[in-house]
Amino acid sequence: MTGLTTAPRPRLDIPPRYRPAGIATGAVVAIALILVHWYAAVQTNTSPKELLEGWRGLWNFLFGVDRTYPNGKTIHQDGAFPLDLRWSETIRPGLEYCLLTIWIGLLGTTLSIPAALFFAVISSRTTNRFVPLWFLGRGVMSVLRAVPETVYALMFIAAVGFGAFPGVIALAIHNVAVMGKLWSEAMDEVDQGPVEALRVAGASPVQSAAHAVLPAVMPSLLGLLLYRFDTNVRSSVILGTVGAGGIGFFIKTEVDSFHFDTMMTYVCMVIVLIIVIDLFSAWLRKKVGTV
Amino acid sequence: MRADHLSSGAMLRVDGLRKAFGEKTVLDGLSFEVASGEVVSLLGANGSGKSTSLRCVVGLERPDGGTITVDGVSARPGETTGARSSGELARPLAPSEGVTARSAEAVPTVAMVFQKIHLVPRRSVLDNVCAGALGRLSLSRSWSVLAFPREVQAEAMACLDRVGLADRAREKAGRLSGGQQQRVAVARALCQRAQVLLADEPVSALDPAASEQVMNLLRSLADDDGLAVAAVLHQPDLARRFSDRILGLAGGRLVFDSSSEVTDQAVADLYRPALEALEAAEAAEAAVAGSTAPKESTDSATKEFA
Ligand SMILES: Nc1ncnc2c1ncn2[C@@H]1O[C@H](COP(=O)(O)OP(=O)(O)OP(=O)(O)O)[C@@H](O)[C@H]1O
Ligand SMILES: [Mg+2]
Numbered sequence: 001m002t003g004l005t006t007a008p009r010p011r012l013d014i015p016p017r018y019r020p021a022g023i024a025t026g027a028v029v030a031i032a033l034i035l036v037h038w039y040a041a042v043q044t045n046t047s048p049k050e051l052l053e054g055w056r057g058l059w060n061f062l063f064g065v066d067r068t069y070p071n072g073k074t075i076h077q078d079g080a081f082p083l084d085l086r087w088s089e090t091i092r093p094g095l096e097y098c099l100l101t102i103w104i105g106l107l108g109t110t111l112s113i114p115a116a117l118f119f120a121v122i123s124s125r126t127t128n129r130f131v132p133l134w135f136l137g138r139g140v141m142s143v144l145r146a147v148p149e150t151v152y153a154l155m156f157i158a159a160v161g162f163g164a165f166p167g168v169i170a171l172a173i174h175n176v177a178v179m180g181k182l183w184s185e186a187m188d189e190v191d192q193g194p195v196e197a198l199r200v201a202g203a204s205p206v207q208s209a210a211h212a213v214l215p216a217v218m219p220s221l222l223g224l225l226l227y228r229f230d231t232n233v234r235s236s237v238i239l240g241t242v243g244a245g246g247i248g249f250f251i252k253t254e255v256d257s258f259h260f261d262t263m264m265t266y267v268c269m270v271i272v273l274i275i276v277i278d279l280f281s282a283w284l285r286k287k288v289g290t291v
Numbered sequence: 292m293r294a295d296h297l298s299s300g301a302m303l304r305v306d307g308l309r310k311a312f313g314e315k316t317v318l319d320g321l322s323f324e325v326a327s328g329e330v331v332s333l334l335g336a337n338g339s340g341k342s343t344s345l346r347c348v349v350g351l352e353r354p355d356g357g358t359i360t361v362d363g364v365s366a367r368p369g370e371t372t373g374a375r376s377s378g379e380l381a382r383p384l385a386p387s388e389g390v391t392a393r394s395a396e397a398v399p400t401v402a403m404v405f406q407k408i409h410l411v412p413r414r415s416v417l418d419n420v421c422a423g424a425l426g427r428l429s430l431s432r433s434w435s436v437l438a439f440p441r442e443v444q445a446e447a448m449a450c451l452d453r454v455g456l457a458d459r460a461r462e463k464a465g466r467l468s469g470g471q472q473q474r475v476a477v478a479r480a481l482c483q484r485a486q487v488l489l490a491d492e493p494v495s496a497l498d499p500a501a502s503e504q505v506m507n508l509l510r511s512l513a514d515d516d517g518l519a520v521a522a523v524l525h526q527p528d529l530a531r532r533f534s535d536r537i538l539g540l541a542g543g544r545l546v547f548d549s550s551s552e553v554t555d556q557a558v559a560d561l562y563r564p565a566l567e568a569l570e571a572a573e574a575a576e577a578a579v580a581g582s583t584a585p586k587e588s589t590d591s592a593t594k595e596f597a
Contacts, residue, residue: 041476193409197476200349200403201483202426207433215411 018047061260080264094247095268096268102248104164105277106235108171109225115176126190127209137184144177149235153244162244171232173237179228184218189214223285230281237270247273297406297527302327302519303348303401308357310343310543318354319543325487330510332530333523335540336562341523343488346538361401361487363527399402400426402480406492412465416475418457419464420447423482443482450481453516456506470501477508488512489524494529502526506533527558580593 041047064079121127123137149170156166183228194212203211214221240248247266253265301324312319317340325331333341346352348359350366359366402423410419420435424443425433432438451457453472459467464475478490490509494502510533512518520569524530530537539547539561547557 018388023498191409193407196351196402196410197405197409197479198422198425200351200401201479202400203422204425206430206432207425207428207505210434211414211418211436212411215413237298 010242013191019263061069077258078261080260082261083265083268084259084261085265090262090265091269094250097240097247097250097266098269101236101240101273102233102249102277104167104236104239104246105172105229106167108175109179109232110173110228112175112179113225116183117177118181119176120187123180123184124187124213126192126195127186127205127213129205135274137180141177141180144173145181147174149174149239150242153239157243162243162245162249165242166247167236169237171235172243174235175228175232177245179224181229182224183217183221183260184223186217190216219289220287226281226285226288230277233277234274237274300360301325303521304347304358304360305344306358306360308344308347308359309355310340310347310352311355317543318347318357319526320357321540321543321545321576322357323538323545323548325521327517327519327531328513329384329536330520330522330534332511332534333521333540334527334530334537334558334561335523338542340541340543340560342530343543344490344493345403345523348487349401350487360467366401399429399438400485401487402483402487403491404473404480404487404493405477406495408469409495410464410475410479412463414464416464416467417444417447417460417463420450420473420478420561423447423479426483430543438530447478447482450478451475453481454478466490468501470497473497473505474508476565477505477512481512485518487519487521490520492523492525495525502529508573 017052021024049248060077060079062080064077066076068074089281119137121139122133123141124135128134128137152170152173153166155165160166190213194216198208198212236244237247237248240246240250240252241252243252247270251253251266251270253261254266303325305324306322308318308321309316316496321338321340323331333344333554335341339418342350343352347354386414411422414422418439421436424439424446428439428443431534432440432443448457448460451561451571454477457473458470459471464472467475477488479545486507493509494505497505506529509520522534527537534548537547537549538545539549539557541561546561549557565597
């Protein structure tokens with residue numbers, strides 16, 4: 001019985017966790033990172049001194065300042081606080097602008113669904129085995145994605161003028177590329193088994209996409225769609241600031257006319273809006289069965 | 292057991308099949324035949340090429356050489372044998388046959404069931420079976436389950452009835468037990484109107500009772516419906532009880548082809564090279580570990596993977 005516990009085991013050296021070459025590489029990478037950040041700080045005037053000076057400006061912006069002009073007159077410039085809480089002049093229109101922002105985000109997401117699905121299907125290895133088309137799909141999406149929504153919005157505003165419509169189109173185009181990529185990645189990860197089983201039954205690529213891939217990925221696609229709706233509502237706030245309608249547009253107008261208190265009221269409404277949309281989308285995603 | 296169904300020629304004929312993945316030869320001139328009404332089992336150690344040979348037959352892999360003939364029609368390498376692609380085949384017709392042309396619907400097809408079953412779990416049992424008919428449906432009649440024609444659904448119901456699951460048609464496939472799902476997969480193969488049914492370890496994930504049921508089903512498909520059935524099995528006793536012939540594979544080649552009364556020794560020999568190879572590999576590994584740095588061996592391993 002004792003023989004079991006006293007069997008001699010050979011003593012082995014413990015292999016070192018770090019090797020000298022690894023340590024040297026780590027040091028070089030760390031120094032390079034520090035240098036790059038130092039250079040970036042110089043280029044962008046980021047320094048403690050700037051931060052202090054900016055601080056005073058921020059204080060004035062938040063709480064107002066008395067400006068004395070050369071002619072001896074002193075004018076009080078209102079700050080962002082206290083908030084502008086007038087119902088019919090500020091809050092009610094603000095709520096309407098928020099709704100408009102949601103509608104822009106919603107349409108921008110929904111209108112992109114057919115094209116996003118098309119690009120997702122031709123850009124996934126599971127659904128498209130014809131390599132040139134696969135490359136074409138990936139390429140078009142990369143190009144579309146490389147242009148930010150704001151730039152699309154500026155282009156469409158130049159074409160059709162200020163308003164919510166150019167915002168919708170800008171979001172939709174950008175979202176085709178982003179959602180198409182997310183969807184195609186979801187399709188790439190699908191279990192190949194049923195796809196092969198249907199290929200054996202003589203199904204064409206389109207048929208196996210419809211009967212094996214899509215049923216399997218539908219919850220993921222829906223989850224990603226809700227996630228994109230959430231992000232697109234945020235983006236539509238930003239699009240507003242360049243003139244594409246919604247609450248963002250009025251934040252920009254108020255700040256341009258130095259109505260910081262009204263502007264800050266709108267900013268607070270945006271915060272509530274984003275949180276509500278975020279919670280709603282998370283709740284719905286859970287209902288759908290994807291997190 | 293099978294004489295009444297046997298026609299003059301084999302339903303499936305595989306001749307000199309060769310397949311290599313990179314440097315590694317997996318099939319090395321494999322030849323075998325399966326007749327209508329016959330159940331043939333394939334036995335062999337892990338990695339002996341059983342799955343690869345079946346996948347070559349159904350067109351999921353493109354063989355490097357050799358011929359595959361289904362009911363006298365030679366299959367195009369790397370193309371699935373569903374009704375659509377075989378409809379275009381130039382079929383060498385023997386003058387004695389008295390048949391001039393065959394409609395695409397009547398071309399024999401090869402179906403396959405898998406160890407992991409590969410149904411779409413979220414779809415209903417009936418929709419999964421209907422999917423077997425996709426090869427003969429145009430896109431306008433198959434773009435969605437809603438578009439499946441009534442006659443296809445009726446045929447699928449008949450296939451489900453054949454495997455004893457007609458009462459579960461509207462349930463989600465994922466809800467069924469493993470054995471029932473495998474029978475649904477067989478029904479899908481029937482809905483494909485297959486005359487050759489290949490089964491890759493159809494019962495490896497099933498309990499003994501469910502295995503028995505599935506094997507009985509395969510047997511009866513051969514006996515009563517005249518299908519040619521080839522099944523990869525890892526259970527020699529199931530192979531003996533349910534098949535007419537047992538093929539032994541080793542190193543991508545046929546090492547025996549015998550009636551079910553194959554000797555225990557022959558079966559044991561089948562798995563011996565794998566054991567020996569395993570021991571040899573372990574010895575080699577120990578030698579490598581002793582002489583070179585461990586990093587290089589992982590490098591070569593990743594290269595092999597890539
Ligand atoms: N797609 C592939 N790429 C590279 N190698 C492959 C591929 N498919 C199979 N192989 C290799 O071919 C060999 C035979 O595989 P195969 O799956 O046919 O064996 P098998 O007889 O079915 O074994 P098992 O009993 O484990 O299922 C294995 O060594 C495997 O690693
Ligand atoms: Mg296998």
